[in-house]
Amino acid sequence: MSVPDDLLVDPTGLAAALASAEPPIVLDVRWRLVGPPGRTDYLAGHLPGAVFVDLDTELSGPPGEGGRHPLPDPAALQRVLRAAGVRTGGPVVVYDGGDGMAAARAWWTLRWAGHAEVRVLEGGFPAWTAAGLPVSTEPSSSRPGDVTVRPGGMPVLDAGSAAEVAADGVLVDVRAAARYQGETEPVDPVAGHIPGAVNVPATEYVGADGRLPAAEALRARFAAAGVRPGLRVGAYCGSGVTAAQAVLALHRAGCPGAALYVGSWSNWITDPGRPVALGADPGDPPPAER
Incomplete structure (x- = not known):
């Protein structure tokens, strides 16, 4: 099986790309399941030029029967990505606080939206700072992008x-x-x-x-x-x-x-009619379902 080389980028590689003639748009998607929102971390220090995008409110739809992080409305996502400067076919790099989860969801969301040129920064913000690379506290803005969201890029x-x-x-x-x-x-x-x-x-x-x-x-x-x-x-x-x-x-x-x-x-679990299994075996639901 071939392994794609367009999934991840390390801090040194990203620093070189940012200094190139076609630098990527960098999205800061730091997020916590509970606790202060990621924007607080962003304002305290972020990659120079990075734009903050909120996983809960901008990369996901409102929570409800679709789950806690359902798919975003395509038109709303397009507005968010254009405001962040994402251009049709242009490179994007996403990073989070280091556990890789929010960055992976952002990677997946952009690819689902039809934008294939997106990579995850390995190790996130901690890896960037550990490499001694610069950090900014100035809010960033980008020239508006022109990306068109076309759902269906990921199954x-x-x-x-x-x-x-x-x-x-x-x-x-x-x-x-x-x-x-x-x-x-x-x-x-x-x-x-x-x-x-x-x-x-x-x-x-x-x-x-x-x-x-x-x-x-x-x-x-x-x-x-x-x-x-x-x-x-x-x-x-x-x-x-x-x-x-x-x-x-x-x-x-x-x-x-x-x-x-x-x-x-x-x-x-929003539908009481769906079966639930218990125990270590994949198995079937127990006799007394829920």
């Missing part, structure tokens, strides 16, 4: 197709084992997993510094979960953010057809 699962992939392909649940097994659920009101989904916690394929390992290591880990050529592959988590990082990892491993269940568990 998407809804609840029905996620269940199909779990039944006849490989649906990867990347949440912690205790959440998958239904032992605890700190965020959503129902615990458990989609019947047939296999558990590959994100900590098993992402380093503590948010960096992805080599393609060979990723390929081996996902192969152990049943991923192989010819099978449909999808990923989900709580709300489609961590799972976007799994899709990025699967791309790096040579599985570019992996689909994201954007609504993920937070969407699955």
Whole structure:
């Protein structure tokens, strides 16, 4: 399997690109599930020229039945990307606070929107500063871009197709084992997993510094979960953010057809008729469903 070379960029490579004749647009997408919004971090210091884009309100639609981070409205996303300076066919680099999750969701969202020229900064903002590269506290603005959002650039699962992939392909649940097994659920009101989904916690394929390992290591880990050529592959988590990082990892491993269940568990449980499985085995739902 070939491994794409257009997914990631290291700080040195990004610094060189920023000094080139065609510098990329840089998007700061720092985000926390709980706590202060990422804009606070951005104002305290960011890559020179980077534009802040909010994952919750600008790269996602309003939370609701579609989940906690549903797909954004295409027209609204287009306004956000144009305001950030994204140009048709122009390079974009996204970075976050270092765990790689928000940057991966931004990468996925731009590619879903039809913009293929986007990379993730390896190690995020901490890697940039560790390399001794400059930081700015001045808010940045860009010349308005002209990108046109064309949804469909990345495969998407809804609840029905996620269940199909779990039944006849490989649906990867990347949440912690205790959440998958239904032992605890700190965020959503129902615990458990989609019947047939296999558990590959994100900590098993992402380093503590948010960096992805080599393609060979990723390929081996996902192969152990049943991923192989010819099978449909999808990923989900709580709300489609961590799972976007799994899709990025699967791309790096040579599985570019992996689909994201954007609504993920937070969407699955909105319908009481959908089954919920418990325990370590992918299995079927327990006799007394919910």
